[in-house]
Amino acid sequence: MTLRLFWIGWLFHLKNLTNSMFFVLVSVLQPVIFASIAFFMFESGNRTGTLLYAALGAGLMGIWSATLFGSGGAIQWQRWQGTLEILVGAPPPFLATLLPLTIATATIGIYSVVGTLAWGRLFFGTPLDFAHPLQVAIAIPATVLSLGALGLLLASTFILYRNANAFANLLEYPVWLATGLLVPLTFLPSWVGPIAWVLSPTWGMTAIREAALGGSAWVEIGMCIGLGIVYLALGSVALRNFERLARSRATLSLT
Secondary structure, three states: OHHHHHHHHHHHHHHHHHOOHHHHHHHHHHHHHHHHHHHHHHOOOOOOOHHHHHHHHHHHHHHHHHHHHHHHHHHHHHHHHOOHHHHHHOOOOHHHHHHHHHHHHHHOOHHHHHHHHHHHHHHHOOOOOOOOHHHHHHHHHHHHHHHHHHHHHHHHOOOOOOOHHHHHHHOHHHHHHHOOOOOOHHHOOOOHHHHHHOOHHHHHHHHHHHHHHOOOOHHHHHHHHHHHHHHHHHHHHHHHHHHHHHHHHOOOOOO
């Protein structure tokens, strides 16, 4: 029953988000712009794999943006539509109805990876010869699921705070920077390292790049999955706690 509910919810939200011009632009246009800037900065690449490195980084930026905005707006959208109280009061746990939405927002970010790779190939001659295609095929879903779980953890905090989605906007650029999506972590101060280690985009990006460019990505894939499980556990606890507080404070609805 839970798996069926998850599948139907994920498919419904994925179709719904695909019809949203905002999410299509966030997932496709924005990463392409950043990838183009990176391509020009690298001047067609001074070493092997540079263009592919930049394209993959820009693609993951789009996945994070889609996850962040989708998770940040998930609770607010339900409030605007007047369905939040219904979902919270429905027999299935609220976790079972919210998780498919956060996974769907991360999934739609795959448009970013496909879009930036296609853009780089067509206009900048980016090579698309992945060293380990199997590892890439596993790393991308692992990253999406882990980011979806992170989105659930973020969304769980937005039940109490009606304008918390505005705070989510502040997380976009810092996470891009701290996780090394375009700028290698070795260029950043040492104190950024511990922050990057607890963020799944760091491991997801490293896994995809290693698999594409010739390294071994199994450790990074394992870290992605492990962090996803941690996020899911923390999100579940936080969601129950915040839901209880929202009920006691009568802050579920807009009125």
